[in-house]
Amino acid sequence: MADPDLDLTLLRMLGPAEPELGCDECFELLHRYVELELAGAPADAIVPGLAPHLLGCPACVEEHESLRALLELEGLD
Numbered sequence: 001m002a003d004p005d006l007d008l009t010l011l012r013m014l015g016p017a018e019p020e021l022g023c024d025e026c027f028e029l030l031h032r033y034v035e036l037e038l039a040g041a042p043a044d045a046i047v048p049g050l051a052p053h054l055l056g057c058p059a060c061v062e063e064h065e066s067l068r069a070l071l072e073l074e075g076l077d
Contacts, residue, residue: 020052026060034068038075 021029033050036043044051054061 020056021049022053023057023060026050026053026057027063030060030064030067034064034071037068038071 029047029050033043033047036046054064
């Protein structure tokens with residue numbers, strides 16, 4: 001039986017198998033990335049390297065989730 005927490009920990013330790021952005025680049029591009037996601041556009045293809053970074057960076061994942069939730073709420077108005 002696989003342990004999801006262990007899998008995530010190992011992924012964070014080993015890092016992604018593909019190139020990724022750093023935190024500074026992630027924060028610069030995150031707004032565009034989330035807007036693309038919400039529009040149904042291929043955000044991973046348009047902003048390469050951001051998705052792999054989110055897999056291993058809890059701080060950027062938290063920022064992504066917060067920004068996405070805020071933009072989703074704004075879209076309801």
